[in-house]
Amino acid sequence: MNKLEILGLSKQYGDELALDEVSLAVAEGEFVTVLGRSGSGKTTLLRSIAGFIKPTAGNIRVAGRSVLDVPVNKRGIGVVFQNYALFPHLTVRQNVAYGLRLRRIPKHEIRERVEAQLDRVQLAKYADRTPAQLSGGQQQRVAVARALILEPEVMLFDEPFSNLDVRLRESLRNELGQMHDRLGFTALFVTHDQREALSLADRVAVMDQGRLVQFATPQTIYNQPASSAVATMLGRTNLFTGRVAGSNIIEVEGQRLTIETSAPLGAEVSVMVRPHRLRLVSAEGAARGPAGEFHAAGTVRSIEYHGATEAVLVDTDGRELLLERPAEESTERTLDYGTRVDVRIPHSAFQVLESHPKQ
């Protein structure tokens, strides 16, 4: 069952369309991340769902009922804010109890439920501290516990990690994932960080210029991006322009590649290869590679060492190819700026992007 349904949601600010007919549905217990750059409309989407913004058109359904006319404080949606927005003048216990207090629930019941909730998120020990005395991870748990205790239909996360350093961000991401596995809430998580989006999500909604451009599993988003915009948003990639030259044959830079495609004969298409699918062979190798591989000769432009891997930029006749390989390989064969190399790419590594490259 879908807990959250967004139907043709639009938001206009003056001449600017911040949200352009976005539709998506989140199933019960599902973790959906919304990935987009700043200005992509992802925050507008989240704030519309929470009720802080009134959309211009479209509908929002929570547990099957439209909430467009329901004010923020009656929507039954939990929000975890950037920087968590814990109430600084209240203790952890009082923060978690805040929502229940507003609901005129008997005192003893509030106490029981708060204690149970604090146990569930392992905060019982810190119940009497104020937010300023907590670590980042503990603050996150308070923020989640405070919203979750009201048993919201949907939890919204507004880039909660964006102001944190990389290491803390990773551990909080991990912890949030575990909390979701354990507590099983329905979540919509907005972020501009592609790693966060991919690692937390059951499904990723990619937004660009107010539109939802792809909504699929992280694997599909990464391996079969719907457009070059999505492809580049999910990390560095190599983009080519090709022409359909036959049934499942695309001509790229004069080479006929076997790539599955539904594009019509003669159509110009955009083709992508992720850097880790590129392979280096020494330049003295045969000028023509084995069948089933794209090949190009070039010279090394730069080498970036990343620890487990290294990224090599190869200049082949004026166009640059980015290649990523395990760092062990670099000890077998050292590369320098200007080394002549041959790049090989199996046809199966190429991916046709649906959109026309010039669009």
Add this chain to the structure above:
Amino acid sequence: MNRALRIASRAWFPVVVAAIIVFLLAPIAVIVAASFTTSNYLSFPPDGLTLKWYAEVLVDPSWGAAVINSLLLAISSSLIASVVAVPAALVLSRRGIRAADLLSSFLMLPIMVPSVLFVLGVLLGYQLLDSPVPVLGLILALAVLIAPYILRTLLAALEELDPALEEAAMSLGASRLRAWVSVVLPNVLGAYAGGLALAFIIAFDELVVPLFLAGPALSTLPVRIYREVAFDVSPQIAAVSALLVVVTVLISTLAARDGSATRILKEQR
């Protein structure tokens, strides 16, 4: 931070700090010392030690009346200033208010304009009306003068507050009003108290405004001291000043607990 520490560790640093403290505190120390003198005129160092001037001041009903006048003026003007400054701060702290910067600069004007000019303006205004300045006029003038201090401290605290706090409260079920009362208010109350204390002290200590605007029948403490000094220099004045210092220190200590006093000084730079 490191740089500050490095400067603080220099050999000359304690000397400079000591000099500044002496410079700031010496006049007060002189006045307090002089208040104990046995001679009939202000003298330093004191010729002997006596509490007689304090006794005279405390017994003389005209000093008591001056203190009460000052207190009443300070209380009423800081309340009126609050009525104006608190809502103004609330509105100005909202995002997306057009010309908020301009408006808050405008509201800071009373601090920028020399109070003599301001007071002359008020006097001329009443002259046009062909009326003496009523007590309410005096209170309002004081309120105008001190409102910026309340506005500034409160506005600074409100702007520092994460706007998401209010939204968080609302997403947890609070109405806008409830969110404001239960979350915003408790987090800026300290700053408001600090601003209020500062405003109160300034109204209480103000000389120029009541000197020009109050009729001869209404004498405030600073005015009384001023007149006293103008005619003769009885050690009574030193005793009054010493008492005034004690009261002021007490109030500003209360205000400083929140750090608002330092905040407003920073804003003033």
